[in-house]
């Protein structure tokens with residue numbers, strides 16, 4: 001019998017969205033936090049131009065992509081690493097900085113892949129409570145133990161959508177021991193006004209900030225993420241990455257997308273307007289909706305049962321949201337902001353669902 005490593009055998013498969021819907025009905029997906037629209041035209045052109053060169057391996061140094069990121073973000077190209085999505089960078093960080101005697105720390109309802117990555121590295125995981133579905137800096141600091149090696153925080157958070165107050169990340173970093181790595185995942189950083197302040201923390205040598213092209217840039221299918229790393233850490237993490245991790249078309253598309261900031265800003269503004277309308281609608285129906293700084297909203301129902309019934313009723317109407325049981329929030333559903341048509345259908349389905357619930 002061929003036996004896997006015990007840490008792999010003990011791991012549940014990573015769960016993505018469940019798209020089951022009634023037979024014959026084409027469901028609309030509000031389950032994966034994808035962009036409301038595709039990438040900018042220049043990104044599509046750049047990717048197609050690169051396809052003809054597919055006989056060759058891609059640039060292992062992501063030269064043009066790093067140059068585009070560096071110029072637009074005002075950072076050094078040498079401090080940037082690119083990944084096949086920021087998930088690859090999260091995994092590589094865990095691989096490089098966590099082992100069986102170590103523990104990672106994150107928040108109670110935080111992004112699940114942090115936990116998966118820590119477990120894949122054989123490390124233990126601790127969860128600090130949140131406060132009103134927002135990262136609680138004091139609770140995180142109180143949960144740091146002698147074996148804590150890495151702290152993972154998403155700001156803004158997924159699935160809560162909430163953002164930390166300015167200055168909170170500096171307070172977190174100041175309170176952590178120097179030998180604890182802080183990983184700040186800003187997959188939704190573009191949706192938040194002036195979240196670039198976190199970049200300055202990287203200069204301390206003990207902090208990494210991750211970004212992605214999957215959300216605000218509409219390139220989830222291309223798999224491109226990037227991060228700012230202290231130089232000494234970049235050297236180590238690069239050893240763990242697949243040396244040809246980002247395809248040529250993906251590098252070209254991401255570079256062009258980074259250079260078209262007005263298109264990204266417009267995506268963010270359109271998304272935010274729709275998100276705030278949908279949140280207001282959901283609140284008017286009696287749901288609790290934390291203030292989102294992302295391209296999705298968390299809908300909190302009266303109970304786990306109500307949320308489950310709503311999920312089933314929404315599916316019956318062809319609207320697929322994401323159940324949050326895996327995040328310890330079984331009374332919640334997470335809804336990605338989609339097209340105007342999709343949001344109207346979702347809002348109507350939600351209203352009907354809750355009306356029939358209240359009548360019964």
Ligand SMILES: *Cc1c(COP(=O)(O)O)cnc(C)c1O
Nearest residue numbers: 085086087111158187212214225
């Ligand atoms: C979507 C998401 C990611 C993963 O993004 P990829 O770059 O597509 O791998 C990382 N972190 C958080 C919090 C996310 O929501």
